[in-house]
Amino acid sequence: MNQDKPMKTEKNLSIIQKLKTWAKNLKKQLLVLYLAYRDERVSWYAKLFTMLVVAYAFSPIDFIPDFIPILGYLDDVILVPLGVSLALKLIPKEVLEDCKKKVEERQTTSKPKNWVTGVIIIAIWILVFIWVGKLVLSYMNH
Structure with a gap:
C-alpha cells in the first residue's frame, strides 16, 4: 500500500510540471503576440484580433468571473489558448520568428x-x- 502513494505523488508532480510548462509556453506566446501586433508587416485585422487577445489575456477582468466554480476558469483554459492559436495563424511566419527572437533576448535581460x-x-x-x-x-x- 505504501508503494502506491509515491506513484500517485510522482504522477501528480508530473501533471503539475506539465501544467507549469504549458503555462510558461502560453505566456511566452502572449509576449510574442504582444510584439507582433505592433509590427507594420502584420495586417490591420490580425493586429486588431491579436491586440484583443493580448489585452484579454493580461486583463484582470474576465467574461466569466473566476469565482464561479469550474466555468470561471474555462475562459483562461479554453478561450485564451484558442485566441492565441488563432492569432498566431494570422501573423506572417517571418514576423513570428523575429518576435520569438526578441522575446528570447528580453527574457534574458528584462520584461x-x-x-x-x-x-x-x-x-x-x-x-x-x-x-x-x-x-x-x-x-x-x-
Whole structure:
C-alpha cells in the first residue's frame, strides 16, 4: 500500500510540471503576440484580433468571473489558448520568428513594459462597463 502513494505523488508532480510548462509556453506566446501586433508587416485585422487577445489575456477582468466554480476558469483554459492559436495563424511566419527572437533576448535581460498599452486596456474596459451600465439603466427605466 505504501508503494502506491509515491506513484500517485510522482504522477501528480508530473501533471503539475506539465501544467507549469504549458503555462510558461502560453505566456511566452502572449509576449510574442504582444510584439507582433505592433509590427507594420502584420495586417490591420490580425493586429486588431491579436491586440484583443493580448489585452484579454493580461486583463484582470474576465467574461466569466473566476469565482464561479469550474466555468470561471474555462475562459483562461479554453478561450485564451484558442485566441492565441488563432492569432498566431494570422501573423506572417517571418514576423513570428523575429518576435520569438526578441522575446528570447528580453527574457534574458528584462520584461517588456508598455504603460501606454496598459492605459488603453484599462480605458477600453472602463468604456465597456459604462456602456453596459447605461444599457442596464435604460432597460430598468423602461
